[in-house]
Amino acid sequence: MTETAAPALKPTPLHARHRASGARMVPYAGWDMPVEYSGITAEHLAVRSRAGVFDVSHMGEIEIAGKDALKTVQFLTSNDASRLKTGQAQYSALLTPDGTFVDDILVYRMAPSHFMIVVNAANTAKAVEWITAQAKTVGDAAVVDSSARYALIAVQGPAALDTVQPLTGADLGSVRPYWFTYGEVAQARALISRTGYTGEDGFEIFVPPNMADRVWQALLQAGHATGVVPCGLGARDTLRLEAAMRLYGQDIDERTTPIEAGLAGIVGWEKPEFIGAERLRAQRASGAERRLVGLEMSDRGIARHGHAVLNDGAPVGTVTSGTQTPFLKKAIAMAYVPAALTTPGTVVDVDIRGRLSAATVVPLPFYKRPRTV
Amino acid sequence: MAYPSDLKYTKDHEWVRLSGDTAEVGITDYAQQQLGDVVFVDLPAVGTGVTAGTPFGTIESVKAVSELFAPLSGEIVAVNERLAQAPEEVNTRPHETWMVKIRVAGGAADGLLDSTQYEGLLT
Secondary structure, three states, X not given: OXXXXXXXXXXXXXXXXXXXXXXXXXXXXOEEXXXXXXXXXXXXXXXXXXXXEEEOOOOEEEEEEOOOHHHHHHHHEOXXXXXXXXXXXXXXXXXXXXXXXXXXXXXXXXXXXXXXXXXXXXXXXXXXXXXXXXXXXXXXXXXXXXXXXXXXXXXXXXXXXXXXXXXXXXXXXXXXXXEEEEEEEOOEEEEXXXXXXXXXXXXXXXXXXXXXXXHHHHHHHHHHHHOOEEEOXXXXXXXXXXXXXXXXXXXXXXXXXXXXXXXXXXXXXXXXXXXXXXXXXHHHHHOOOEEEEEEEEOOOOOOOOOOEEEEOOEEEEEEEEEEEOOOOOOEEEEEEEEHHHOOOOOEEEEEEOOEEEEEEEEOOOOOOXXXXX | OOXXXXXXXXXXXXXXXXXXXXXXXXXXXXXXXXHOOEEXXXXXXXXXXXXXXXXXXXXXXXXOEEEEEOOOOEEEEEEOOHHHHOOOHHHHOOOOOOOEEEEXXXXXXXXOEOHHHHXXXXX
């Protein structure tokens, strides 16, 4: 018998800080990451009512620059990047020729011919390879994996602006959602983006790795009086699920298309040809056979990733994400079901470890933050 | 948190409070820490027979599902109904929050650990 040692987990620039602070650490996508600090429920509620600070340095950053950078991004991503002004970001996807997800991404326009693509940690290597190979077929643009050049800290919640603003000279109030600016945060040069993965207002702050601990500490200190807390991936997952933000590897993957995932809005239907367009147009014309829906459990029990969805006793779909949510205090889930079962109010069954529990189709998202003008 | 000396323990991190032929069963402080915030406890109906070392229910935290293993063989004679409304009591008061009461069949209490042995297991 041979034993193969698991590859060593990668530490983020904040790894020592998480350890020293007593965070519970777990392996995630090859990284040793904090899953919880004070507890998932407490962290989740802090983000909904005040703010939380997350280390998301495991995310990958890929830059595309050069004469044909826009043309390259347009061909490689689903959304219409020509609509981005410098300083603006958009949710988008890398697709296979079948129109399925290589990854879901954020595209940042740093300059007219310079883009940054933020990819999921688990997909960074795959995305770098995919983008590099495809870019060569388009024209003159350099593709650089700059993941190691950035630590990424997210500050999320209604108190995010008040937490970050005192640490920077940049006027963050004037940065609209899905826009970004540059500035110093706690004396670290930073790209500050009004984006996030929790359903709340907030910022994602890209800083040099050697400044990450300084910025992390400054943010927690600035937010200490208002109850801003460090958060782990556990709360990030329950927060994003309440907000119905899709998770790659569960809700979307190389077997699902944006149309099936309810993300047709990130497809630039009017733009020039891009990878996967043909299949997506065909699917849009014929209609997707299955779609991602929200489920709320009507019976007791919690639907989880991988549980079967049944209709009249026959398996018809699969739960992709599910949990008991700390804020809404209900068992919610997302699942793929046949198009005929997607109308809100439709009742299906979920097979929870051999027992059927009724669930009702509900509109997504489960949670929408109250917006102040 | 100290592990009370009037309780018996299992390697699966359950505790047992024996009085006469009835045993209250819960999970230990170590177990609740490992699970994180408990949101759902699924327990069998009163009258159900259970066998030592086999699952009798499930406990779910926000992130994960775990099985509850019967520390003793016997019959479920009571279920803690409070847990349907307040599963978080498993986190806040682990050694006071029983889940089921088992009427123990025979001398099945062999093999349970005392608090010193259990603490030894955790170090």
